[in-house]
Amino acid sequence: MPELPEVETVRRVLEEKISGQTFLSYRLGTPTFYRCPDDALLRNLQGLKILGVSRRGKYLILRFHNNRELILHLGMSGRIHFNENSPQARISLYFSKTSVYFQDARRFGRVMGRLPLLGPEPLSQDFNVDYLSSVLKNKKAAIKSALMDQSIVAGLGNIYATETLYLAGIRPGRKSCRARLDEIQKVVFSAQELLRRSISIGGTTLPDESYLDPLGRPGRFQDQLKIYGKTICPKGHAISRTTRLIAGRRAYYCRFCQR
C-alpha cells in the first residue's frame, strides 16, 4: 500500500488526533507482526506525552517527551485507524483520549525504536541532480531498483518509481550508469512533482482500497496515474512489461515513450 504520499497523509491525520496526549498502554495482537516489536521498547514509553508525529521516507515517527521515539512502518498492507471494534489489530496503542489501531493483514508492518539508514527525502534540497547523478554514475543495477532503494532516496515505491520513469522517458531496466544528466534532471523533477501533487490530494487508493487514511478516506491521485496499472499509455501505446524481474517484481513501461 503505502509510499511516501500515503504515509504523509496518515501522518497528518495522526498528528492532528493524538498530539499532546499521554501514551497509557498497548496491546499486541495474536499473532502480531512477523518481526515482533520489542516489548521493553513499548513499556518504556508508557506514561510519556506524545509531542507530535513526523515522517521520514515511508516511516512514521511518533515523537514523545524526553526525546523518545516510536517508529512505525506500514509494510504492504498496514493501516492505521481509530475504530474501536478491531480485535484483529496487530497492535493497539491507547492514548489518554484516543485509541490507535494498527491493522495489517500481511504482517509486514513494523514497530521499532530507531530508523534504519535512509537516503535523502525526495522533497528536500538534498535530492537534486548533483546528488542523484553522483550515486547513479557508478551503479550497474536497473535504474528502477536504484529509485526504490531506500538508502538512495527515501519514499519511492513501485507506483511512484514506475510513474517517475515514465515521465522521465527512461525504461525501468536501463542501467543506472547509462542515464544522461538531462534525464536525471527529469527524474528529480518528475518525482518531486508527482509526490507533491499526490500528497495534496491524499495519495493513491487503488481499486482494491487497500490504502485508506486513518479516517477511512481514499486518496484521489489514482486518477492521475499515467501507466501504473494501465494497459495503454497516455499516447495510446500498449504497455510492455519486462521479462526479467526488477527489484523482485515485473516492471511495466511504454517502449515507445521510454528509452
Next chain:
DNA sequence: CAGATAACCTGCGTGC
C-alpha cells in the same frame, strides 16, 4: 562487494 534472488505472511482473483 554490488546486484540479484528468496523469504517473510495473508488474502484475493483466475482458471482449470
Next chain:
DNA sequence: TGCACGCAGGTTATCT
C-alpha cells in the same frame, strides 16, 4: 464448488 497458482503498495537475509 474446490483447489492450485499467481500476484499484491515493502524490507531484509541470503545467494552468486
